Amino acid sequence: MKVAVLDINGKDTGRKVDLSAHVFAIEPNNHAVYLDVKQYLANQRQGTHKAKERAEISGSTRKIKKQKGTGTARAGSIKSGVFRGGGRMFGPRPRNYSIKLNKNLKRLARKSALTMKANDKDIVVLEDFNFEAPKTKNFTAVLKALDIQNKKxxxxxxxxxxxxxxxxxxxxxxxxxxxxxxxxxxILNANKLILLESSLEGIESNLSK
Structure with a gap:
């Protein structure tokens, strides 16, 4: 797949690069993409949520009323979850939400995502560039030149x-x-994928294994 190389002014440099068909033109596997995105989002969760249960609540342990003859349900502790101020029943506990996937599936998912972007013509190849100093206005100029200032x-x-x-x-x-x-x-979260020329070799090397 031949793609024109643009400069930071958004103009065609007259050069083209060949995107590997093994990475940018495969048969997309939607289920692999789903699993990889699911893993990414699950791994972002801290899992530090915690609620106090009845054993962790401060309060009296006396039996608050006799067992029988009251006409209501039996109750053994004011710390029960059915009473206001009591512990929470089956509350959240700290846990690990991370999911494990094998490398081949993750590689297939990334290639599928890149293929989807290529099919939608949402991949732009940009020649390597640098700024003399870190300035927001320099990056703003690049976004405007590529007409992506209002896109992810x-x-x-x-x-x-x-x-x-x-x-x-x-x-x-x-x-x-x-x-x-x-x-x-x-890859999927971005509207436009801007690949610098020097990144192509690394991407194709990592995903062609």
Missing amino acids: SLFVLGASNNNVYLSSRNFKGSEVIMNSELSTYK
């Missing part, structure tokens, strides 16, 4: 670039990551 965008770098990363931090709708940090969720 994901910039994928081939190597760490602190100036570009810091310049993008004020934009909630834009994110800058390394090619090794690419995930199915981040």
